[in-house]
Amino acid sequence: MNTFDAIRERRAVKYFDPAHQFTEQETDQLMDLAMQAPSSFNIQHWRLVNVADKALRAQLRAAANDQAQVTDASLLYVVTVDINAWDENPARYWVNAPKEAQDILVPWIHPFYAGKEQLQRDEAMRSAGIMLQTLMLSAKAMGYDSCPMVGFDFEKVAELIHLPKNYAIAAMLAIGKSLKPAWPKPGFIPKSEMIIQNHF
Template sequence: MNTLETIENRRSVKHYDPEHVMPEGDLARLIELTKLAPSSFNMQNYRLVVVRDAELRKKLRAVAWDQAQVTDASVLFIMCADLKAHEEDPAVYWSHAPQEVQDILGPAIRPFYEGKDQLIRDEAIRSSALAGMTLMLAAKGMGYDSCPMVGFDPEAVAELIQLPDDHALSFMIAVGKETKPAWPRGARLPDSKVVIQDRFEA
């Protein structure tokens, strides 16, 4: 399946084979591909909580509107982000780059974000969303289905996964083997509604 076919065929699947176990090699490859997602300054501030523990999945399902995919999918990913990634030593992100690139980007990271809580939060959601979309497309390309989820109690989920105070919780993604196709795709809004040429009208 090529990239365009993967985009066209990816759907939010709700019903999964609870007996399917994702091979460790597939999980490692899926994570490897997800980590190719772009991120500001290459901070890679997304964090992937990989939930396979059955008891924890049951508890998460209880605070996620009892949605079956939480427990039945092969793997549940919880997308989070480190809100202090910009405070890291820039060498963590750019030690591989030519020195002139390090000299430009390294010193720019902290000043760009420091003291800008809304920007930091926005970047956390952007980064985790880009990683999440990459994960779902990669999963489809590998023969799996997925479902992004925001239907859950965020405070309860944060407590269950022991989310650090300096991290943001974004959304969940269930990944596994489909047992029932997704509903027919909802109609796409017309270009006149979603596409703006150059600028919004006054």
């Protein structure tokens, strides 16, 4: 599937075939594609909790208002972010870059984020959002569907996955083989409202 089609056809699917399983090769391909997502300073804040345990899935479903996709999708990821990733050996994010790029960008990371807690969290969430979209479009291009989710008890989910300190949950993402198509797209705001020329 080409990129334009994947963008237009991607939907938040609610009903998945519970018998379908991803092959290890498909899962690896999906994760390799997700890793291609851009992030500020290449920090890659995202940490994906791959929930394969059925009992844990059932608990997560209970924490997500009994939404069926939590247990029925082939894959379920709790997408978390390491808010302090900017301060954790940042040179490793640039290990394959030319030395001149490393010398400029790596020393810039600490002063850019240090002492700016809101920016640290915002940046981590932005990175997670870009990665989530990359993952959803990749799944669609592979012939699968997905459902990004925030309709759950964040505190309960954090407890169930033993979320570390200084981490946050961005969303859950269900991926699998849909049983029925999503309803038609609900509508778009007009471009005249969406696009502001130069300034408000």
